Each structure stands twice: as structure tokens, then as C-alpha cells.
Amino acid sequence: MSERYLYMNGRLVPYSEATIHVQSNAVKYGTSVFEGVRAYWSERQQELYVFRLDEHCRRLFDSLKLMRMDHELTLDEMRHSILETLRKNEYREDVHVRQTAYVAADGNVEATGPTGLAVDARPRKMAGKALDICVSSWVRIPDTAMPPRIKCSANYQNGRLAFLEAKAGGYDYTVLLNTRGKVSEAPGAAFFLVRGGVPTTPPLTADVLESITRTTLVQLFREQHGLTVAERDVDRTELYVAEEAFFCGSGWEVTPVASVDRLPLGQPAPGPLTRAIADTYFRAVRGEMPEYRGWLTPVYGRA
Ligand SMILES: Cc1ncc(COP(=O)(O)O)c(C=O)c1O
Numbered sequence: 001m002s003e004r005y006l007y008m009n010g011r012l013v014p015y016s017e018a019t020i021h022v023q024s025n026a027v028k029y030g031t032s033v034f035e036g037v038r039a040y041w042s043e044r045q046q047e048l049y050v051f052r053l054d055e056h057c058r059r060l061f062d063s064l065k066l067m068r069m070d071h072e073l074t075l076d077e078m079r080h081s082i083l084e085t086l087r088k089n090e091y092r093e094d095v096h097v098r099q100t101a102y103v104a105a106d107g108n109v110e111a112t113g114p115t116g117l118a119v120d121a122r123p124r125k126m127a128g129k130a131l132d133i134c135v136s137s138w139v140r141i142p143d144t145a146m147p148p149r150i151k152c153s154a155n156y157q158n159g160r161l162a163f164l165e166a167k168a169g170g171y172d173y174t175v176l177l178n179t180r181g182k183v184s185e186a187p188g189a190a191f192f193l194v195r196g197g198v199p200t201t202p203p204l205t206a207d208v209l210e211s212i213t214r215t216t217l218v219q220l221f222r223e224q225h226g227l228t229v230a231e232r233d234v235d236r237t238e239l240y241v242a243e244e245a246f247f248c249g250s251g252w253e254v255t256p257v258a259s260v261d262r263l264p265l266g267q268p269a270p271g272p273l274t275r276a277i278a279d280t281y282f283r284a285v286r287g288e289m290p291e292y293r294g295w296l297t298p299v300y301g302r303a
Pocket of ligand 1: 036159185187188189208209210213249251252
């Protein structure tokens with residue numbers, strides 16, 4: 001049993017009290033949307049920084065709108081729910097935050113509310129080693145069936161099947177193609193590859209989540225490394241001849257790929273551009289790049 005506190009509908013409650021009914025719409029039909037947000041501890045500045053808090057809150061509003069969930073949530077409450085949860089638990093380490101908006105009513109599938117808001121924040125170490133991945137036999141849900149551009153919990157069953165298949169095949173992780181046969185993303189991360197020295201990522205119309213880390217890296221590549229990211233359709237066979245590849249996301253941060261379908265990439269992972277962008281990213285998120293301080297929300301207000 002965890003000792004930590006969760007935010008639930010305006011209150012901070014012990015972990016064991018943050019519950020909803022088994023017959024809730026969220027459980028029965030997956031009527032919930034969420035955000036995964038990182039907060040990074042800076043030892044030097046003795047401060048915990050939430051990374052791109054407002055962008056995550058705005059995406060949660062998009063998710064609520066797309067899934068037609070009724071709510072009276074404000075940007076202030078969304079921000080406050082995350083900051084208060086972090087403060088209450090007095091975290092002084094890297095943390096992963098999950099903010100969930102859910103329909104708790106015991107209604108039919110078309111129920112749209114009322115919508116509750118919960119936040120859980122738990123310590124999480126940085127993502128790890130280079131991954132051996134496969135191309136999934138599962139296809140990414142298309143925008144015409146379920147909207148992958150936002151974070152609806154039910155979307156994650158598609159990625160879950162792909163992840164489980166990859167694990168059963170002895171792979172660390174996987175990337176999915178979309179219904180047009182182009183590369184989309186991983187079950188829980190955006191995807192980049194490097195070809196001819198050009199960082200490349202599928203476009204936002206490739207049935208992908210509108211990843212905040214992806215947007216961040218596109219900007220950092222341009223401003224810090226003088227490289228324009230090619231946002232274009234990527235074929236499956238490009239994965240086999242790429243020099244480098246990596247996943248990115250709030251959870252996966254920048255995680256290098258070593259091989260695809262047992263074919264090693266051109267450069268031993270992490271390749272030079274993967275290492276360079278990861279280094280820039282980690283300095284930015286920890287408050288070591290003053291020009292990107294606008295992306296960080298200090299939790300304790302010391303900095
Ligand atoms: C399916 C999927 N794609 C991409 C990402 C990356 O998005 P973000 O950078 O906003 O965390 C995530 C979550 O982190 C995800 O779940």
C-alpha cells in the first residue's frame with residue numbers, strides 16, 4: 001500500500017481512498033482521457049520542474065472535447081491539481097505524473113459526464129538502454145476509427161496488443177504502421193529516425209499522438225543543432241536502412257533503438273544525433289538552459 005497522496009476532485013486523499021465504482025463508465029467502456037507529465041528535480045537549483053505543464057493541460061482539454069466529455073474544468077484547476085499533488089508528497093526526485101479525467105457515472109456507453117479529475121504522481125527514474133524492436137503486425141488505429149492524436153485511455157488497448165506481441169517475440173518494444181502502411185508511432189512514444197544525417201519523423205497526420213516531446217525535439221534540433229526535422233511519411237523499409245532511430249515521449253524521454261526486426265541500425269546505438277538531442281533535452285528539462293525556462297513550472301517556487 002502506497003503512502004502517497006492523490007488529487008481527486010478538489011481534494012488530496014490517501015492512495016487507498018482514490019477510488020471509483022467498478023460499474024463506472026470509465027471501467028465499463030474506457031471513458032477516460034489522461035496526460036502523462038514529467039517533473040524533474042534539479043539538485044543544483046533545489047527545485048522540481050514540471051515540463052510543459054500548460055501544453056499537457058491544453059491537450060487534456062482537446063481530449064475531453066474530442067471524446068465529448070462534459071466538464072467544468074478550468075486551466076487553473078488542471079495546473080493546480082498537478083502542482084498540489086507534487087507539493088503534498090514533497091517530492092525531491094524525478095517524478096512521473098498521471099492526470100486522468102474520467103466519467104464515474106454508472107451509465108450507458110453514450111454517457112458524457114459528470115467528469116472527475118484525478119492526479120497521481122510517483123517517482124520514476126530516467127528511461128534506459130537501447131532497444132531491439134520489431135514492426136508490429138497490429139496496425140495503428142486510424143483517425144477515422146479512434147483519434148490517436150489525443151490521449152483516450154481506450155486507445156491504449158491497440159498499443160497494448162502490439163507491446164505484448166513484441167514481448168512474446170523476444171523484442172523490447174515495437175513500432176506500428178498505420179492503415180496506409182506508413183510508420184506511425186510506438187504504443188507509448190513518438191518515433192524519429194535519421195537518414196542521410198536528416199532527423200525525420202512521421203507527420204501529425206500519420207495516426208499519431210500530437211506528442212509534446214516530439215514538438216520539443218523539432219524545436220531543439222532547429223535551434224540548438226541547426227537541423228530541420230523532416231516531417232514526412234516514412235516507409236517500413238526505411239527503418240532497416242536508417243543510421244539511427246529513437247523513441248521520444250514524456251515517459252520514454254529519448255530512448256535509442258538498436259535494431260529493427262533483428263537488423264542493426266547503421267550506427268551503434270545511441271548514434272551521434274540521438275546522443276546530441278538527448279543531451280540537449282535533458283539539460284532543458286532540468287532547467288540548465290535559460291532560453292527554455294518558459295517550458296518549466298517550478299513546484300516549490302524557489303528558483
Ligand atoms: C501513443 C503515444 N505516442 C506518443 C507519446 C509521446 O507524447 P508526449 O511527448 O506528449 O508525452 C505518448 C505518450 O507519452 C503516447 O502514449
